[in-house]
Amino acid sequence: MPALPAFSAPWRDRAGRLSGLKLATFLFALAPGLWLAGAYAADALGAKPITALLHGTGEWAVRFLLLSLAVTPLRRIANFPKLILVRRMLGLTVLAYALIHLGLYVVDQNFVLTKVVTEIATRIYLTIGFAALIGLAVLGATSTDGMIRRLGKAWPRLHKAVYTITVLGLVHYFLQAKIDVSDPVFWTGAFLLLMGWRFLQARRWPSNPLTLTALAVGVALATAGLEAAWYGLASGIPAERVLQANLAFPSLIRPAWWVLALGLTLPALNAARLAWDRFGGGKPVRSSPGAAAVAR
Incomplete structure (x- = not known):
């Protein structure tokens, strides 16, 4: 060639x-x-x-x-x-x-x-x-x-x-x-989600719908806490008011909810992949969490 x-x-x-x-x-x-x-x-x-x-x-x-x-x-x-x-x-x-x-x-x-x-x-x-x-x-x-x-x-x-x-x-x-940090909070939540997956791999925990759902919920809560802490430190707004706003779904959709929605796509993708492999649509992937930990 x-x-x-x-x-x-x-x-x-x-x-x-x-x-x-x-x-x-x-x-x-x-x-x-x-x-x-x-x-x-x-x-x-x-x-x-x-x-x-x-x-x-x-x-x-x-x-x-x-x-x-x-x-x-x-x-x-x-x-x-x-x-x-x-x-x-x-x-x-x-x-x-x-x-x-x-x-x-x-x-x-x-x-x-x-x-x-x-x-x-x-x-x-x-x-x-x-x-x-x-x-x-x-x-x-x-x-x-x-x-x-x-x-x-x-x-x-x-x-x-x-x-x-x-x-x-x-x-x-x-x-x-400066004032409205909704976008930075969301993208920081997305980063925490990606790093959380890498943490699971480094700990050799399995990536399955259950662990990925737990990861999504945990990161969404962390995102809500991050937003509350930021506003509390940067503008003096009481953290509990920001946390209440995060829980006021669906009247006001805060970044933590969007991070949760993003995170829940991971167990959905994983479940779809497992179903595809199980019913012969594709070749199962050999689980190698340890190897995944060294990948970016």
Whole structure:
């Protein structure tokens, strides 16, 4: 078979064939950026379009970062091993949106680089966000096949820094949100859900509908507590009032309920996979929780 060119289209697999999964992921990665660009061109972003673009690109960077962390749990829970093919693409998408986010901040500061540097150095939420961006750049630069071979066993250890980077990104998201932190709370809950699954694997606990349901409920409660604590510390709102609001379903749907709904998709996927395997629709997956613990 002839060697592949140095540059291969992102929608092709390693054999050069069109991959429907990679094409769909590539189009999905482009969609938010194209929507934001179209909204800017149509003057549909309000009185401060650059600020809207700045927030939008930052939010999508966080979302794609969490999607990249969801690849390993989903491919194991849903028995969809091909998902691993798009993890690198998702990671590079995170870096792209984060770099655009920084570029828009430079635009917002009228290209005065001394002011940009001073702001990043003196405003803690900008310092945290910039540190996360540097981490993403390092992971992006070491994500090539050549760097994976060159780093060898050090590569997995280096790329576990993605968890710290995610925490930094979420803290940056919280601090810049200021008043309404509903979105940062939800995405932090999603992160806790993904890390909770990894904790189960590290402890060699089985991933089944019962344990995954317990995980979803536990993380939803933790999310409600996180929101109450944040408002209590940041704005002085009594924590019990926020907790009461979280329990006021369905009059007001707080982020914890959305996290619960998201978490319950995991046991649903797992149950569907088990039923599919049981009735001969697919090959059962050998359980290897210990091995899963070393995967991102």
